[in-house]
Structure formats: C-alpha cells, structure tokens
Amino acid sequence: MNKARVNPLNTAAMHGALILYTLIALFPVFVILINSFKTRKAIFREPLALPDGDSFSMIGYQTVMKQGDFFLYFQNSLIVTVASLFFVLLFGAMAAFALSEYRFKGNTLMGLYLALGIMIPIRIGTVAILEMMVATGLVNSLWALILVYTAQGLPLAVFILSEFMRQVSDDLKNAGRIDGLSEYAIFFKLVLPLVRPAMATVAVFNMIPIWNDLWFPLILAPAEETKTLTLGSQVFIGQFVTDWNAVLSALSMAILPVLVLYVIFSRQLIRGITSGAVK
Amino acid sequence: MTALTLTDVNKSFGKVHVLKDINIEIEEGEFVVFVGPSGCGKSTLLRVIAGLEDASSGEIRIGEDVVNLTPPSKRGIAMVFQSYALYPHLNVRKNMSLALKQEKQPKEVIEQRVAEASRMLSLEDYLDRFPSELSGGQRQRVAIGRAIVRHPKIFLFDEPLSNLDAALRMSTRIEIASLHAQLGTSMIYVTHDQTEAMTLADKIVVLRDGIVEQVGSPMELYNNPANKFVAGFLGSPAMNFFPASLVRDGDTRTMGIRPEDLFQSDQGAFAASVTHVEKLGGDTNVIATIGDHNITARLFGQHDVAEGQILQLGFDPAKAFYFTEDGARDR
Numbered sequence: 001m002n003k004a005r006v007n008p009l010n011t012a013a014m015h016g017a018l019i020l021y022t023l024i025a026l027f028p029v030f031v032i033l034i035n036s037f038k039t040r041k042a043i044f045r046e047p048l049a050l051p052d053g054d055s056f057s058m059i060g061y062q063t064v065m066k067q068g069d070f071f072l073y074f075q076n077s078l079i080v081t082v083a084s085l086f087f088v089l090l091f092g093a094m095a096a097f098a099l100s101e102y103r104f105k106g107n108t109l110m111g112l113y114l115a116l117g118i119m120i121p122i123r124i125g126t127v128a129i130l131e132m133m134v135a136t137g138l139v140n141s142l143w144a145l146i147l148v149y150t151a152q153g154l155p156l157a158v159f160i161l162s163e164f165m166r167q168v169s170d171d172l173k174n175a176g177r178i179d180g181l182s183e184y185a186i187f188f189k190l191v192l193p194l195v196r197p198a199m200a201t202v203a204v205f206n207m208i209p210i211w212n213d214l215w216f217p218l219i220l221a222p223a224e225e226t227k228t229l230t231l232g233s234q235v236f237i238g239q240f241v242t243d244w245n246a247v248l249s250a251l252s253m254a255i256l257p258v259l260v261l262y263v264i265f266s267r268q269l270i271r272g273i274t275s276g277a278v279k
Numbered sequence: 280m281t282a283l284t285l286t287d288v289n290k291s292f293g294k295v296h297v298l299k300d301i302n303i304e305i306e307e308g309e310f311v312v313f314v315g316p317s318g319c320g321k322s323t324l325l326r327v328i329a330g331l332e333d334a335s336s337g338e339i340r341i342g343e344d345v346v347n348l349t350p351p352s353k354r355g356i357a358m359v360f361q362s363y364a365l366y367p368h369l370n371v372r373k374n375m376s377l378a379l380k381q382e383k384q385p386k387e388v389i390e391q392r393v394a395e396a397s398r399m400l401s402l403e404d405y406l407d408r409f410p411s412e413l414s415g416g417q418r419q420r421v422a423i424g425r426a427i428v429r430h431p432k433i434f435l436f437d438e439p440l441s442n443l444d445a446a447l448r449m450s451t452r453i454e455i456a457s458l459h460a461q462l463g464t465s466m467i468y469v470t471h472d473q474t475e476a477m478t479l480a481d482k483i484v485v486l487r488d489g490i491v492e493q494v495g496s497p498m499e500l501y502n503n504p505a506n507k508f509v510a511g512f513l514g515s516p517a518m519n520f521f522p523a524s525l526v527r528d529g530d531t532r533t534m535g536i537r538p539e540d541l542f543q544s545d546q547g548a549f550a551a552s553v554t555h556v557e558k559l560g561g562d563t564n565v566i567a568t569i570g571d572h573n574i575t576a577r578l579f580g581q582h583d584v585a586e587g588q589i590l591q592l593g594f595d596p597a598k599a600f601y602f603t604e605d606g607a608r609d610r
Contacts, residue, residue: 171364174331179425180352180381193368 029255036060036248043244060245063236064253067246072225073232078257080142080228081210084149085203091150092157092202093165093195097187099158100165101173111162117155122148123215133220140223148216153206164198165191200265207265211258229254280307280342282433282465283328288337290320290327290489297323299489301337305433305467305482310459313469314476315486316512321469324486325435328467330354341432352381357426358435361442363418365410365425371397372406375425389428396427399458416447423458436468440475452478473513477501485509507606510535516564521572523601525549532609535600538564538577547593549574556584565590 034050035043042055049055064070099111122129129148130139138144168191176186192199217231233254236246283305290298297320305311313321326332328339330351339346346354357378366374372393379389397403400420410418419439426434436455440448456479459466470476476483477497485492485500485508493505497513504510510518516538523530526548551567551574558581565576565584576592584590601609 169362169364171360171362172366174326174329174351175358175360175364175366175425177331178329178351178356178358179378181377190366 032248032251032255036245036252038245040245043248057245060243060247060249061253063243063246064249067235069224070232070250070253073227073229074253074257076142076226077211077229077254080145080149081207081261083142083146084153084210085206087146087150088153088157088206089199089203092154093161093192093199094187095154095158096161096165097191100162111158115155115159117151118159122152126215126219130219138220140221140226142221142226144220145216145226145228148220149206149210149213153202153210156205157202160202161195161198164195168194200267203265204262207261208258211254281305281340282307282309282342283467284338284340285328286338286340288324288327288339289335290323290332291335297489298327298334301489301491303484303491303494305465308463308465310456310466310468310479310481311484312476312480312482313467313484313486314471314473314512315492317471319486320489321471321486322437325358325437325467325469328433329356329358329435352378355432356435357429357431357433358437359419359422359426359439361438363410363422363442365418365421367410370407370409371402371413371421371424374410374421375428378425378429392428392430393424396424399427399461400424400454415443416451419443419451420454423455427458427462431464434464434466436466438470439468440470441472455479473515477513483513485512504600504608506608507533507535507602510600510602510608514538516575516577518600519574520602521569521574525569525572531604533602533604535602536594536598538575539579540598541574541576541578541592541594543578543582543590544593545591547591549592551576551590551592553584553586553588553590556586567592 031047035047037051037057037060038049038055039057039059042049042051042057051057095114099107099114133139133144138147172190172194173186176190181189212230213228214230214234217226217228218234221227222231229250233247233250236243236250281304283303285301285303288298288301289296301324303311313324315321323332327334330346330349334347341354341356366377369377375393375396376389379392393406394403397406400423402417402420402424405413405417405421410421413421419442422439439455440451443451452475455466455468459479468475468479480497482494483497483500484494487508493500493509495503500509501513504513507520511520514537518535518537519541520533520535523532523534526534549569551565551569553565553567554573555566557564557566560581562580563578563582563584565578565582567574567576567590574592576590578584603609
C-alpha cells in the first residue's frame, strides 16, 4: 500500500471530521430522546440535562397512548411508506430496465420525459391531485397517499436505476437468454440482484420524505382512520399550548421504524455482489 | 451433413451495414474460426447465429431447420462469452444446471450431465463454490461446462481466451482442441488472434468490414491467400509488402514475401539496412529498410546482426506473391 495513504495525521483528521459531523447530526435526535423522558418543567428548566430521579417521567408516552389511536397512525404510516417504496422500486426498476435494455424509437426521449419529474415538485399539483382524488373517491384512503408518493418517487428511481442497469453486463443477460430464461426471469433473477445496492439507495432517498410528510396526509387523508403518524402528532401542537412531552414522545417513537428500515437498506448499500460475475 | 448454413445474411444497425451477404456452410463436427480485425463484424455474425440479434435479411439454417425466428434457447446452440458471464449469485453447479432446469429435464439427467461435464473439465472440487471464489481459468472452464451440459448441436465461442494470461491461454487452447476431439460437435469460434485461428481451426473464415474475404483450411489460407488482406492478416510477423519494381524494373504490382522466406545470401536481391534486431533464441527477427520500405526477415537460429549493418537478403521466387493495385491476388 502507498505510504502516503496511511499517514496517521490524515486518518485522524478524517475521522475527527466525520465524528464531529456525526455528533452534529445526532444532537437533535439525542435532545428529543432525553427530553421525552422528562417532566414538562424539567424540559424547560434544563433542556440539555439527562433525566434523573426527580425529572424522570413517562407522562409524554402515557398521553400519546391515551389520546388518539396512536398505533393506528403508526400502522398507517408504515403501510403507506412500505407500499409506496414497493411500487416505486418495482415500477422504477421495470421502466429502467426497458430504457436501458431495449432499443426502440423514442427511447432517449422517454428517458428524459421520465426524468423531468425530478425537477418539478409534485406539490405544485396539489389542487389538481385533490380534485382527481375526489373524483375517483380515493380521498381519505391510504391509496391516495400511496399513489401520490409512488408518482413522486418514480422519476428519481428511473433515473438512478437505468444508469445502474446500463452497467450490468450484456453478456450476462445474453447468457440468460441462451439458457432459456424469459425476459421477466432475466429482470428478476439476474438484473435485480445485481442492482440491489442502487435499489437500496433509491429506497432510502424515498423513505424518509414519505415517512415525514405532513402535506399530503393533511390534504388527502385527514380522516381519523387514515391519519399518519406525523399528522397524528399534530394534535399535541396547539396554537397557544403545546404538549411538549407528548410531541417529543411521539417523535421518539416515530424515529424507530425508519431507523430499522434504514439499517436494512443500508446493509445493501455496502454489499456489492457483482464481483466474480464478469472479469 | 451440414450443421449450419448461412444464406445471404445481412445485418444493419440503422444506417450502418455491418454484415454484407454472408454465405457460409459449416459441416457436422467441423471447427470453424471467424477471424478478422476489430469491428469486422465477426462477433455480430456469431450473435446472429445465436439469435441474440436478428438478421436483417437472409436465411439461417441449423441442421435442416430455418431458425431465423427461433429464440436462442431453442436453437440447439450453447455459447461461451468473452467475459464468461457466469451468474454471480449461483454456485458452479447451479450455473451449469440452469439451462437444463429451464428445459425441464429430469433431475437425474441434470445431475448426470453436470457430473460428466465437471469431470471433463476437472471442476468436481469446485461445484459448490461461487464464481467470485474462482480464478480466471476456472471461471472460463465453468463457462465452457455450462455450454457442454446442454449437449448442443453447435458450440459458439466469443473470444473465450482474451481475458486469460498468455500461459493459461495456451493451455486452455489445447483443452478446447481436445474437447472438440472428444465431443465431435461443430464449434464456431470467434477471435482476432491469428494463432488461435491457425491452431484450432479445421476451417477459417476471414472477415473484413462485414464481408467474407476467404474461407479455407489454415494452410490453404497461409499458402494460397486470395488477396493482400488475407496474406497480410495471417502469419506472424506479417507478410512484407513492397513494390515489385524493387526486384524487377517496370513491374507495377505489389510483391509479398513472408518474413521466414527471406534468407541471408550474398547474391540476394536486396541490400537492406538493419534498424532493429529481435533475438528470440529460436529465431532472430530483423527489421530493416530497403529504400523507404520497411521489411521484416525471420532468420532461423541465432545470428549476430547489428543495427546499422547492411544485410544482403535473398528469396525463393516461387514463394513470392503478387497483388494487383486493388489488393487482389495476381497469380
């Protein structure tokens, strides 16, 4: 190995910068977590102190559990996020495969058209979307959210995945064709496993905005039985009084599932299995 | 019996005409090598035979059947790719058996064929490994094994040795030759390496710019090239070309002499000034200039030739080739 590359000073500086960044990134999360376990007074007295014997309180969590159907909100958020991701990945990958694999007229144009959506924020169309949802009777259903999020995620998914799929060796796909695999089998069994890291990237990029979104749940599905977690937590934030214990507790619990999903996907980000397929 | 017949096959990508009226017949059990410089269409031709590309026009017959519209998997062919194209997520055994599973062959048949192929290629110890755990040579053998298990009517090889190092290339070349002797199946082999072409082929097809320049056995092509391109393409070092007027005044043709047909002789026709000497032990390659023409002589054995020296070179007139201005052979 090159000596210059293992210079301890460089390594220290690099790690120092990364650790500093990690601390900055984790600080708000940390503050939310510790304060969710404190009494209201303790939160305002010393926001940065850890909960001790005096200040420890589960009041926030109790409020959250009592008020509103918190588990239902939770479930709604999870269904919407997972279903949207599933559709984004499925349709995005299929479109990307078609664009990267087949020669047909208007291929490039189609790719550009699909990528155009990256630059146009979907929220501009909120009114039209709402009208459409009313017309189709999808208002106040989880499908309304799933459809909107799928549409919102597709452009970037197609863009990223088609770039990755172009890198999958043609020989490999042709070997599959000669071995009698159908185009679907080639897509699902050969190509998808090879672009798994890219799929994970797309999933992570899409997951967090969907999970955290307040706008579309508020407009398209504000009914009690379709409220998502973010929308559900809003009951604790009032114009004059905000129940900080409850808000912080709700947020703490909302972090968990995203964290779990993120851990699942990020393992894929790191793992590359292409090695050995082709030289 | 004919294994493969191509009749007037053409292939265009948009406006680019890649294959032009290809007519080739391949007999059962023949080892045919397609050879030519990069971009001559040899790989495209192989892919058209495999069914990975459709021919723009013309007819492709495998055995008796016209296969223009038959998908690759039903053509009775197996292909070995330059990059091996092993399935990275399947182990060696599954890589080899996938095609048979797709054909819905019974389990015993699959097992027996995989065992047979892995014995032939000494891959028995690696059946449970994944491609990433194999060396280049082993991957190459798995790729060949994947073709063997299918018992195809024709094997297609697309530059299978170009990713191997020189020593391995030689031993794999011999393995492929002995495999052909064992199996007796027709094989089509694409390469740009003329050594592979000369050593493996029963029949060589020389391609240039999508046109078949000449078809014949290696020695036929070597001893009796149809034109200047074939003469210059086969043989290493390549044939020397220079105006025949250097030897005979007023002759407008181009003359060609193979480097090994030049020898040192005091009565030699040329006085060449040596610019570079390659001593290979077995023979000595002398690169020299006659006037402003470069010439390579391959002298057998070891010779003490120094750069800058003037060397008298002679040749046997019977071994000289003559070509007209457009490159055609003038006999």
